Structure formats: structure tokens, C-alpha cells
Amino acid sequence: MGVMSISHSSSLLIGVPQNNGARRRSNVVVYCQGGGGNNVIKSSSGMSSMLSSLVSTDHAATLMDAGSLVLSQNGKNQAEIVVKDLVPYGGQTSTTLIGLENGIGIVNFLRGKKLFITGATGFLAKVLIEKILRTETDVGKIYLLIKAKNKQAAMERLQNEIINTELFKCLQQVHGKSYQAFMMSKLVPVVGNVCESNLGLDEGITNVIAEEVDVIVNSAANTTFDERYDTAININTRGPCRLMAIAKKCKKLKLFLHVSTAYVNGQRQGRIMERPFSIGDCIARENFISEAPKYLPTLDIEGEINLVSNYKGNIEDNLLAQKMKEMGLERARRYGWQDTYVFTKAMGEMMIDKLRGDIPVVVIRPSVIESTFSEPFPGWMEGNRMMDPIVLCYGKGQLTGFLVDPHGVLDVVPADMVVNATLAAMARHGMTQKPDINVYQIASSVVNPLVFQDLARLLYEHYSSSPCIDSKGRPIQVPLMKLFSSTEEFSGHLWRDAIQKSGLIAMASSKGKMSQKLENMCRKSVEQAKYLANIYEPYTFYGGRFDNSNTQRLMECMSEEEKKEFGFDVKSIDWKDYITNVHIPGLRRHVMKGRGMKLATTTRRQVHGSVGAKQRPKETHTTPDMPWYNPTSGGKEGIILDLMVQWLRRHGKEEL
Ligand SMILES: NC(=O)c1ccc[n+]([C@@H]2O[C@H](COP(=O)([O-])OP(=O)(O)OC[C@H]3O[C@@H](n4cnc5c(N)ncnc54)[C@H](OP(=O)(O)O)[C@@H]3O)[C@@H](O)[C@H]2O)c1
Secondary structure (H helix, E strand, O other): OHHHHOOOOOOOOOOOOOOOOOOOOOOOOOOOOOOOOOOOOOEOOOHHHHHHHHHHOHHHHHOOOHHHOOOOOOOOOHHHOOHHHOOOOOOOOOEOOOOOOOOOOHHHHHEOOOEEEEOOOOHHHHHHHHHHHHHOOOEOOEEEEEOOOOHHHHHHHHHHHHHOOHHHHHHHHHHHHHHHHHHHHHEEEEEOOOOOHHHHOOHHHHHHHHHHOOEEEEOOOOOOOOOOHHHHHHHHHHHHHHHHHHHOOOOOOOEEEEEOOHHHHOOOOEEEOOOOOOOOOOHHHHHOOOOOHHHOOOOOHHHHHHHHHHHHOOOOHHHHHHHHHHHHHHHHHHHOOOOHHHHHHHHHHHHHHHHOOOOOEEEEEEOEEEOOOOOOOOOOOOOOOOOHHHHHHHHOOOOOEEEOOOOOEEOEEEHHHHHHHHHHHHHHHHHHOOOOEEEEEEOOOOOOOEEHHHHHHHHHHHHHHOOOEOOOOOEOOOOOOEEEOOHHHHHHHHHHHHHHHHOHHHHHHHOHHHHHHHHHHHHHHHHHHHHHHHHHHHHHOOOEEEOOHHHHHHHHOOOHHHHHHOOOOHHHOOHHHHHHHHHHHHHHHHHOOOOOOOOOOOOOOOOOOOOOOOOOOOOOOOOOOOOOOOOOOOOHHHHHHHHHHHHHHHOOOOOO
16 A cells, blocks of 8 residues: 555655855845835734743633643534634734744745745745745746646646736736746746655656655645545545655755645644644543543544445445545544544645654644735635635625634734744754654744634624615625524524525415425525534634744744744734725635625725736635625615525536
8 A cells, every 4th residue: 555655665865954144135125015014013012921820820621732722522612712812813012032033044045946846836835935036036946746647737737826816916017028037037847746656756857856845834634524535535545645755755855845734633622732743542542531531532544544445346336425524523533523624634734744754744734824924925825715704605695604712713814924933943953953743833823812602703804984885886785793602593593594585474475386486495404504513613603713933932032033034923024904894805806806795895905906916816715705695786686596506506406
């Protein structure tokens, strides 16, 4: 089996440590409009006192480190976590962390380095690539793994999905006519697939990578919560194994940097530390310390891989997709994770630790990545993911409530801060090249928690001052979103809302037959909503808070200049400003691309202008969006039918 047959013998680490104190350049970062990075770091004093107050208050019992975490089986133990006693949104002051004079030397590290990046066409990796090229034009070649049928198709994807996109507009402005030549001198598309042996690389490029590459960045993933188990395990668990096999061939490799997710911590509760996983870890077992271990599940990754392969041979094709989906969720929950995505990512981390040998490894664990805070411009976003389908449906008047703990916390981080932390960690550990593994959680829930009921208020404030416009040009007024703590209450709300908005009762007398069909539609739609709420529930009732002490210490290693250029102080984020003036306007412009979402007013922080050249419309859903009904645009019944038919077809449900 590919996963287990990786050789440990070929690791040749002959990289020369970089001179940390080497010549430093003055400000090399080029900012686009609204950026400047000045707003990334504010100065203040609260962190150490806030942290000590966290561990000395009544809820200290829930803020334990991972060694003594308590798992609540339903993950709903919010009463124990007095979120409001943590730091509320807004009103944030920030840190007095003093930068070291010479800092980490991030720019120096990047100079001349050659990188191999997977997931290059994804949201996060593109922000990373853009920042590297804007920060250090003398970086060496960057090899980008791209799924494509041949070199020409990979080159087309490079052009259409990376080089010619709006995200790279600052670089286009900086390089002018030589932009294309500059990009082509740096970026090398490599045809491949993390699901294939040797990543599907041909011999020639394998040799080039083995000879030249200094840093490997693994950002490729399948991020769908309820993905088929076979698909998710192949990409998220076996993919890193295959990449590690390539890493072992690299003669100059200084670092293997893996992008994971903070939610690999599964159903852990309380304060969750930045600790690496090891083979055999199983979150379900952590909860039952008093029970005899023999009655608890033992996670055997090879066994899981075999389970998938064997099952596939024994099931009819037409049932396979659904069964694989169910199996992923069932296996994840059995072992203490909330869904297939985070479970297979956690197993990916375990395999990396098992296989790394003496290769230095950094694991970056961001929480929910949302639009850029300031660079290359505020509000850049791609894909409709995590909380965003809910935010957008709410703004369009399609969703007036959701299943969520009002006092719970949504852990959000802007994409540019994740990228900055990634580069800082890369330089720090790529320079020292110690053969260890370091984990960084890029997360806000401990140092600057965004509470759901505050988020709901911010959404309301945004859409009240900048409502969406319906097809007849009228502003869509939305009420404050109702937050429900139980599926029953949420379901009741959906029914009442569907009935009220569709006029179902009124139609029942005049068009009995049609209204029956409509009622069925509503029923199915409500069922869909409940299914999605069930998938979201582990996140909207999440009982863990992600500690980021390592990440804070990384920041302490940076010079003042680096903190300005590569800031990732999530504590400094003013959620009101970020959500209402940056993130939602960014979503409306870059994700919805203005469709039915015209901004009624201009926001204070300008979100970047027109849509760039030939961008592939990309449906990167973490979860699908939810068109229940659209009360605002004309004939009620037709709209409901249209939306539901579109929805069901798009997601492969039964024919109507
Ligand atoms: N977005 C978040 O909120 C978030 C939060 C925490 C952690 N993360 C982690 O951050 C990383 C990047 O996430 P993202 O948001 O940028 O994801 P994304 O936009 O969905 O991009 C995923 C990337 O992986 C590539 N990929 C998928 N399957 C592949 C395969 N078999 N072979 C090669 N490449 C493959 C995709 O290529 P195609 O374009 O060809 O599909 C795409 O480039 C992931 O590891 C994710 O787990 C994301």
C-alpha cells in the first residue's frame, strides 16, 4: 500500500543555514489601495494580563491544556465556557510585544529559495504566492502542482486562475508591461495530482524538484465537510504521505510546511493547545480516561484505508457515493471528530509525523479563513464557504434564522494574516532546520473571540445600512437573525417562515393540487436546511478555543518592520470594522460578483474594484448554499419552485 511503503532512507538535508543578520532591505512590500499594513498592528497592553485572567477565573476548568481536555459527547457544553468573560468583539486593544531588532529575516530567507506548492489554484495558496512575489522579487522559482490533463492545460490554468486574476492586480501595476515575463520567470506549472503515485509527476520534473526545491508547501485539500470517505482520505490523508515521499528525495529541502486546520482538534473542549498529533491519537479516547481502554475505539489509519478499499469492491455503484458519504461521517464521529474533512486532515497530520524522519516540519492550523484584512487589498475572497452561504442568504432575505449557540464563538482569521504567519514560520524553521515538528494555530477564539450573537448584530447592521437590491431594484430589508439552540425550534421557525412567505395556506383553498406540490417542496427544503444545520452544528456549538501561544511567540521573534510587513496579530482585529466594512462587502463584490447584490451605499473601507480578467467561476463550497425561498422577487410559487429545482439539481438530489 502506497501510504505505508514510503522509504525513510533517502533524506539528504544539506541546506546551509541563512545568515539571520544579513543585509536587510528597507520596506520591500508593495501595498495596493487601502493596505499599508498599518492597521494590522496596534499597540497596547492587554495580552498577558488577559491571558492570566483567563486561567485564573472560574471557568479555568474549561481552559485547560490538551493533556487534560474533557470531551463532551454532544459538543454542546457551552454553559461551561463563559464566552462573554473572554474578550468581547470591538473594544480590542492590542499587544506590546516588542520585536527583536533583526527579526526572523523573512525576506532574507525567501531570497533565492525555490518552493514547491500544492493547492496552488486554491484560495489560500494564491494569497501566499501573491505575497511572496510582492515581498521578494528575487525569490527563486515556485513550482505549482496543478491538476490538468497536460502541460498546456496546466499553463492555461496558471494564466486564467492565477496570473490574470484580480488578486494579482498590485503586482500587475508594479511590473507593468513586464508583468507576464516576471510571472513566467517565477511560476512553473507542474501537472500532477496528490491522489496519484509520485503525485503523477513525470520523471523529468521529479528530478528537477529533487535537485532544486528548498521548501515544500502542502495546501492541497478537499474541504467539503461531508465528502465521500474514499475521496477525502485519498486527498487529505494519503496526499500528504505521497508528498512526504517526494520530500525525502529533495536534496536541499529545508522545510516541509503543511497547511492543516485548527478543527483537526475535533470534539476537544476548552483551551486547545498547539500540539502535534502522533499515530494512534484518538480524540474519543481522551474523554474516557477512567474507562478501560479496550472498550474504546483505536484509530488505525491503515485499517481505515483498507476499510474503504474493501467496501468499494462490495457495493453496487449506484449506492456507493451515498454510502461513502455516510461512512465518512460515521467513522469521524466514532473516533471523536465532527466530520469527514477534519478527521481525514487529522489523519494526514498523524501520517506526516510518522513519516517525517529528520525532515523539519511546520504545521499551520488556521481556523476559518475569511477575506483579506488589508493585503493586497481588503476584502479579497474566493469561493462561498463556511459561514458565507449563511451571510449571503441572510442578506438576500432568504434566511431569517439559524441553528447556533448565541454565546458560542466563531473562530475566524483573515487570509492575509494566515499567509503572513505561514511565511514567518517558514523562515524561522527553514533557517534553523531542526528536525522537529512545530504547530501554529492561527486562530482568534482565545485572544479575540467573535461571539455569534454579536456577529448576528453586525450582519444586521451591515445589511440595514447597505441592503441588497432585489430584481425590481428595491432594497431588501432584513430582520435581526434569530438564533436557535435546538433543531426543533429551528425547524419550527423554518416552517413558519416558509408558510408565511410562500402564502402556502392562502393557496391551499384556490389551487389545492399545486399547493400540495408546493408543500412537498417546502418540506424537502426544510429537510435540506436541517441536514445542513446538522453538518454545521459541530461548528456553531463548538466547545473548544484554539490556543495560539506558539503563534504569539513567533510574532515576538519578528522585528518591528517585519510586524508591519507580515503582521498577524489577530488580537488587533476590530470585528465590527472587519465584518461590516471589509468581509461582507468583499463577499458581495468578489464572490457574488454583484449578482443581485448591488451595494446600496459605498462602504468606508473601499473594497477593490472591478472583476479581473478571465477568472474561472469557482464553486469551492465547504458547504452548499441554501436557497429555501426568495420572498422578494415576484411570483412566490414560481420562485420557490425555481430555486428548489435548481438547488436539488445542482446537488444531485431526486428529480422533481
Ligand atoms: N478555507 C478555509 O477556511 C480553511 C480553513 C482552515 C484550513 N484550511 C486549509 O487550507 C488549505 C487551503 O484551503 P483553501 O481554502 O485554499 O482550499 P481550496 O480553495 O478548496 O483549494 C484547494 C486546492 O487543493 C487542490 N486540490 C484538491 N484536490 C487535489 C488533488 N487531488 N491533487 C492536487 N490538488 C488538489 C485544488 O485544486 P483544483 O483547483 O484543481 O481543485 C485547490 O488548488 C487546505 O489544506 C485547507 O484544509 C482552509
